[in-house]
Amino acid sequence: MRFRALLTTAALGAALGVPAAAPPAMAAPPGCTATDADIYAAAPAAVPGNPGDLLACRPAKLTNIPGDVPMKAWKVRYVSTDAKGAKNVVTGTVAVPDAAWTKGGSRPTVAFNPGTLGSGQQCAFSKQLAGQYVDMYEGANLTLFLKAGYAVAATDGVGYLNGQVHTYMVGANAGHALLDIVRTSRQVPGGTLTPDGKVGISGYSEGGAAALWGAQLAASYAPELDVAGAAAGGVPGDLKVTAKQLNGSLFAGFLADALVGLHATHPEMPFDELMNDRGKQAIKDVGSNCLYGTLAVFLGAKVENFSTDGLSLDQIYALKGPGGVTWGDIVDRQKLGAGIGTPSSAAKYKIGFPVFQYRGWLEEIIPHETEDATRQAYCKAGISTTWKNTYPAEHLSTDWGAAGDVTNFLGDRFEGKPAQGNC
Structure with missing residues (x-):
């Protein structure tokens, strides 16, 4: 089954229905x-x-x-x-x-x-x-x-x-x-x-x-x-490599989930104050939808359209929070395969x-x-x-x-x- 076919049927159908008892x-x-x-x-x-x-x-x-x-x-x-x-x-x-x-x-x-x-x-x-x-x-x-x-x-x-x-x-x-x-x-x-x-x-x-x-x-x-x-x-x-491909794609909803999820973990970092009205609505949409609903809402969305200054991913990564930590630093912490080794290492x-x-x-x-x-x-x-x-x-x-x-x-x-x- 192709994912796109599943998306077009499920995203606008049962996935947006009322939860069963x-x-x-x-x-x-x-x-x-x-x-x-x-x-x-x-x-x-x-x-x-x-x-x-x-x-x-x-x-x-x-x-x-x-x-x-x-x-x-x-x-x-x-x-x-x-x-x-x-x-x-x-x-x-x-x-x-x-x-x-x-x-x-x-x-x-x-x-x-x-x-x-x-x-x-x-x-x-x-x-x-x-x-x-x-x-x-x-x-x-x-x-x-x-x-x-x-x-x-x-x-x-x-x-x-x-x-x-x-x-x-x-x-x-x-x-x-x-x-x-x-x-x-x-x-x-x-x-x-x-x-x-x-x-x-x-x-x-x-x-x-x-x-x-x-x-x-x-x-x-x-x-x-x-x-x-x-x-x-x-x-x-x-995540940086993944985000670049997701931005503006059919699957941009995954990027929206990640941005909101990272903010939930790091509320001390600049985020809410950057949002325009569309960005504020996007945060609400992430918090209210499940998989196919999120993909449908953010179909083709670009991160540049959600902030008042039209910030790109690279510009967001450069933003600093307390102690000079950047969003890019936080995203890099999620990279897998870094610092790994055998038990004797x-x-x-x-x-x-x-x-x-x-x-x-x-x-x-x-x-x-x-x-x-x-x-x-x-x-x-x-x-x-x-x-x-x-x-x-x-x-x-x-x-x-x-x-x-x-x-x-x-x-x-x-x-x-x-x-x-x-x-």
């Missing part, structure tokens, strides 16, 4: 009786607990995971750490197959970050999996993990609580939230996951960037997790497990050069890397086309099989 949840186990309002309530001024601590949970029926896989599932609210080192609150989903794990050791968990869903509060992956809104496309990917017997710990990412906006493409936020939901998954009352279970990391597109950030941060941020491997596809490794980010990276041959959204460069950086750093760019598909359909390879790659790592990298 939530399905009834299963009976709650003791201590897991939060309401939906509790899960998504505004974050407190002072966040209690430690990263990964479970704050609230409620059983959920995941109607948007096809295949009728018997499972127990919960929405969760948990503690994480933001890009500035402060504690924050994140939401997500934990799902555990009912079938007994029979392959030796403890049941493994796939830490999953979805691809772009949009920044409106209704877009949270945990809500969409439970059928409360339908504008996502990865339920069948999770089916493969669950059928293989793996638990799934799927983060919504930062910014889906009441009064927030999603911090789209902020690397540390994404990586921390992805690792912390694995910690959280082992605390759910009535759950069966144990601290010694192996962990696989997975994501595509926005989720691919989050997966690699999780891989890069795992050793320093969550050293107790036994991460066996990471799979990341469609990765926008360099002196690198900032040490990766001691194999990585699978991939993209579609007909990729039309993320520039090939940044996806290829991220892979090359991993190879140069000596990290076992498997690369595949021969899927005969464009951006969205590559996510589905590679799902079997991702499941098999992580399955082999869970079984302790050596990876055959192809650097």
Whole structure:
């Protein structure tokens, strides 16, 4: 399926519809009786607990995971750490197959970050999996993990609580939230996951960037997790290269999401005061739409049209905030593959497990050069890397086309099989 065809049908159709009523949840186990309002309530001024601590949970029926896989599932609210080192609150989903794990050791968990869903509060992956809104496309990917017997710990990412906006493409936020939901998954009352279970990391597109950030941060941020491997596809490794291609394109909505998400993380930087009336409306549009609605609103939009001075991307990057930090400095902090190395190196980010990276041959959204460069950086750093760019598909359909390879790659790592990298 071509992404453009999907865009023209979905963007102006079902994606802009009214969210469906939530399905009834299963009976709650003791201590897991939060309401939906509790899960998504505004974050407190002072966040209690430690990263990964479970704050609230409620059983959920995941109607948007096809295949009728018997499972127990919960929405969760948990503690994480933001890009500035402060504690924050994140939401997500934990799902555990009912079938007994029979392959030796403890049941493994796939830490999953979805691809772009949009920044409106209704877009949270945990809500969409439970059928409360339908504008996502990865339920069948999770089916493969669950059928293989793996638990799934799927983060919504930062910014889906009441009064927030999603911090789209902020690397540390994404990586921390992805690792912390694995910690959280082992605390759910009535759950069966144990601290010694192996962990696989997975994501595509926005989720691919989050997966690699999780891989890069795992050793320093969550050293107790036994991460066996990471799979990341469609990765926008360099946001400046990606933004240049997105600006004025059919997919400019992704750029709008990123600009607003970076501002949400760095409110101290110049932003709101730069906007003209169209820019002020654009901020509202990002905060109210999901994926296809955002793409439809920003179809062909150029960043130069949203500020009073007609600022280009390069001019925005040059703007300074407190201490002389520029927007360009902040964007560069999100670049993947920088400062990475093996466990025996002196690198900032040490990766001691194999990585699978991939993209579609007909990729039309993320520039090939940044996806290829991220892979090359991993190879140069000596990290076992498997690369595949021969899927005969464009951006969205590559996510589905590679799902079997991702499941098999992580399955082999869970079984302790050596990876055959192809650097």
